[in-house]
Amino acid sequence: xxxxxxxxxxxxxxxxxxxxAGILTTALLTVTALVALPxxxxxxxxxxxxxxxxxxxxxxxxxxxxxxGEAQYAATLNTEFNSVTxxxxxxxxxxxxxxxxxxxxxxxxxxxxAQGRGMSVRGHTLVWHSQLPGWVSGLGxxxxxxxxxxHITQVMTHYxxxxxxWDVVNExxxxxxxxxxxxxxxxxxxxxxxxxxxxxxxxxxxxxxxxCYNDYNTDGVNAKSNAVYAMVRDFKARGVxxxxxxxxxxxxxxxxxxxxxxxxxxxxxxxxVDVQITELDIEGSGxxxxxxxxxxxxxCLTVTRCTGITVWGIPDKYSWRASGTPLLFDDxxxxxxxxxxxxxxxGGSSSGDPGGPGNPGAACTATYTTTEDWGSxxxxxxxxxxxxxxxxxxxxxxxxxxxxxxxxxxNGTPTWDGSGNVMTVRSxxxxxxxxxxxxxxxxxxxxxxxxxxxxxxPCTAS
Ligand code: G3I
Numbered sequence: 494x495x496x497x498x499x500x501x502x503x504x505x506x507x508x509x510x511x512x513x514a515g516i517l518t519t520a521l522l523t524v525t526a527l528v529a530l531p532x533x534x535x536x537x538x539x540x541x542x543x544x545x546x547x548x549x550x551x552x553x554x555x556x557x558x559x560x561x562g563e564a565q566y567a568a569t570l571n572t573e574f575n576s577v578t579x580x581x582x583x584x585x586x587x588x589x590x591x592x593x594x595x596x597x598x599x600x601x602x603x604x605x606x607a608q609g610r611g612m613s614v615r616g617h618t619l620v621w622h623s624q625l626p627g628w629v630s631g632l633g634x635x636x637x638x639x640x641x642x643x644h645i646t647q648v649m650t651h652y653x654x655x656x657x658x659w660d661v662v663n664e665x666x667x668x669x670x671x672x673x674x675x676x677x678x679x680x681x682x683x684x685x686x687x688x689x690x691x692x693x694x695x696x697x698x699x700x701x702x703x704x705c706y707n708d709y710n711t712d713g714v715n716a717k718s719n720a721v722y723a724m725v726r727d728f729k730a731r732g733v734x735x736x737x738x739x740x741x742x743x744x745x746x747x748x749x750x751x752x753x754x755x756x757x758x759x760x761x762x763x764x765x766v767d768v769q770i771t772e773l774d775i776e777g778s779g780x781x782x783x784x785x786x787x788x789x790x791x792x793c794l795t796v797t798r799c800t801g802i803t804v805w806g807i808p809d810k811y812s813w814r815a816s817g818t819p820l821l822f823d824d825x826x827x828x829x830x831x832x833x834x835x836x837x838x839x840g841g842s843s844s845g846d847p848g849g850p851g852n853p854g855a856a857c858t859a860t861y862t863t864t865e866d867w868g869s870x871x872x873x874x875x876x877x878x879x880x881x882x883x884x885x886x887x888x889x890x891x892x893x894x895x896x897x898x899x900x901x902x903x904n905g906t907p908t909w910d911g912s913g914n915v916m917t918v919r920s921x922x923x924x925x926x927x928x929x930x931x932x933x934x935x936x937x938x939x940x941x942x943x944x945x946x947x948x949x950x951p952c953t954a955s
Contacts, residue, residue, distance in 0.1 A: 537842035541821075541832075542575030542612075544841030545802070548794055551576040551613055551657075552839070553803035555772065558582050558599035560811065561606055564890070565826045567911040569807050571610055576657070578615040578771070578803050579603045584624040589644055592628050597651055604655055606911065615771065615803060616652060618660035618707060619645050620691045622677035634682040641679065641687070642694045649698035658769060660707035660739055661695045662688050668710055672720035688724070689733050696734035707739030707771055713751025714760070725764050739771035742789065743805070745817060746776065750785050755792035762798035772805040775831070776817030783834035786821070790838035856880030857926070859889045859952035870900075870940055873947055875918070876933040879926035879954065886924035890950030891916045896941040905934030924955075 538544040545552035553576025560566045570577070581587060582600040589595050607614050620641060632640055649659065665688055667675045674680045679687040688706070695704050706725070711718035721738065728735045738761045744750050751757070758768045770793055775785045793799035806812040810824040821832040833843050858878050865872040877887050892915050893899065899907070905918035916936075923932040938947070 537840060539836070539841055539843065541573045541836060541839065541841070544836055544839035546575060547841075548839060550793070550799075550839075551801035553577055553613070553615065553801060554807050555580040555617075555803060555805045556603055556606075556807070557811065558602045561602060561911040564910040564915050564917075566807060566811075567606075568908050568917050569822060569826050571910075572908045574612065574807075576613045576615065576801060576803060577603060577607045578617050580617075580806070581624070583616055583648070584618060584621065585629065585644060586624045586626045588648055590626050592640065593643075595647060595651070600652075604652065608655060613657040614652075614655060615769075616649075616656040616659040616702070617771075618663040619648060619695065620661065620665075620679060620687070621663035622675065622679070623664070625678070630678045632678070632682075637678060637682050638687075638690070641683075641691060645691060645694045646698045649695060649702065653699045654701065656699070656702050658703040658705050658737055659695060659699075660771070661704045662691050663707045664709065665706075666708060666711075666717050666720050668717060670716040672716045672723075689728065692728070692734050703736040703767065704734055705737035705739045705769060705771075706735060707741060709741040709743055709772070710748070711738075712740045712742050712744075712757060713753045714757050715751075718757060722760065722764070725761065725766055729765055735766060737767040737769055737800075739769050741772040741805075742770050742774075743772055743814075743819075744775040744785065744789075745814070745819070750775070750788055754789065755795055758792060758796045758799050762796050766798070768793075768796065768799045770799070770802040773802055774805045774812060774814065774817075774819035776814060776819045778818055779830055782818075783830040786831040787834040787838045790835050794838070856882070857884055857887050857952040857954040859887075859949055861947065861949045863946070864935070868940075870938055872935055872937050874933050874935045875905075875949065876931055877920075877926070877952055878931040879928055882928050884924070884926050884954040886920050886955040887926070888917055888919040888953045891918060891936070892948040892950070893938065894943050894945035897943050897945070897947075898939045898941060899936050900939055901937040903935050904932070905936075907936075 538547050541552040552574055554570060554574045555578045556570060557580050579600050582603060588597065588600065604614055629640060665674055665680065667673045674685060692704055706721065708721060711721050725735060725738060740758065761768050770789065773789060775782055777785065790802065793802055804821060806820050808822045808824055808826055809815055809818040809820045812820050821829055821835060823829055836843055857880055860876050862874050863871050864874045875889060877889065895914055899916055902918065904923060906921045907916050907918050909916055918934055926932060
């Protein structure tokens with residue numbers, strides 16, 4: 494397996510237009526030789542996405558378009574996740590703020606970001622009573638029906654072939670024990686049949702997208718989930734198209750992970766639909782939070798048709814429940830105990846991972862030299878030296894000036910920020926350095942007409 498090396502090589506090939514063939518061949522051979530050998534010992538996957546993929550699942554995050562330009566946000570997303578859900582950008586008020594006038598810009602940014610990096614996309618959400626523009630609520634029944642079907646059709650056609658799963662209808666059932674549908678413009682004017690109609694319209698618009706019904710407080714067996722269960726059973730019996738159930742899974746001390754979570758997932762799966770955990774967050778901290786996260790992941794993995802997990806944000810500070818610190822990364826993108834428990838539950842391992850909580854006392858320095866220059870491009874080398882104590886991993890940012898492009902990296906694991914100009918290189922096999930010891934990584938750059946030298950950020954040790 495050439496896991497990390499393959500990522501670096503794949504990027505270099507895609508970015509490689511115009512490189513001198515000899516240099517590229519040499520660089521690729523070097524990368525393959527240096528990276529493939531240590532990784533042939535088949536270490537467990539060391540990111541959430543890679544570990545989930547080895548289980549045949551995806552591991553996603555809800556993202557905001559206006560955060561993609563933040564280097565650490567994009568780097569964490571790109572490194573750890575292989576699926577995204579736009580947190581707000583595909584809601585009705587964002588996509589069709591006035592009737593027939595669609596505004597896809599922010600949602601497109603997320604979809605393009607994901608597609609460029611091989612991540613799948615969950616579409617959230619087509620028909621929902623909330624974040625609904627005022628003009629929709631004011632329509633009469635016939636007009637509302639036509640507006641709903643047009644919205645579904647226009648949006649799904651715009652993204653046809655690019656969305657793995659759509660939340661076609663979101664949160665249509667009431668809380669509490671009634672099992673009734675929630676009052677909404679759709680329910681009140683179109684009646685129970687609006688859900689079926691939305692799913693039929695969705696299937697016609699993009700036959701290859703998986704069509705989900707998504708809700709909260711349906712995570713365990715209770716009156717609300719029983720009502721959803723009855724609807725899904727009825728849809729399957731009558732051939733109404735539905736492929737998946739989204740269990741949002743927003744948990745906190747008042748709404749803990751239910752003891753029958755796995756049984757509930759299983760009973761939906763047994764109806765012949767996939768189950769996706771769509772908006773996971775668990776308020777808390779430390780070991781207690783980590784244990785809850787681990788239980789959720791294990792429950793999903795136990796059910797074959799539980800096909801993926803999405804956490805509702807990346808760092809705690811951007812969560813809709815930020816004060817409850819419900820996510821896997823802290824405000825500085827440090828990996829929380831819950832992160833390590835999730836990775837481990839997915840069969841991955843943080844051992845040797847330089848991005849872990851780290852050793853705050855450890856230190857390193859990074860220095861840059863150009864080792865070869867052929868005018869249109871150059872080879873750079875960064876030497877990493879441990880300070881007065883042993884380190885077990887390192888990372889450093891290299892910033893290029895557009896339109897320069899890195900076409901190859903060796904002896905380090907690169908990720909890029911949203912702009913494509915800031916490359917974070919982390920140690921791969923060469924993370925452990927005794928006090929005072931050094932190692933180096935190299936990279937090849939196509940100048941594309943710009944001669945600004947690369948800027949090196951500080952070395953971060955762990
Ligand atoms: O972008 C504007 C900003 O310009 C303005 O200054 C600010 C002032 O309030 O509002 C910002 O928009 C907010 C938006 O989040 C982006 O941060 C909205 O007010 C706020 O209502 C919106 O909240 C979102 C919420 O859905 C709306 O119902 C949350 O981010 C989002 O996480 C949350 O997600 C929902 C799922 O879609 C469905 N399931 C429950 C889940 C959590 O509530």
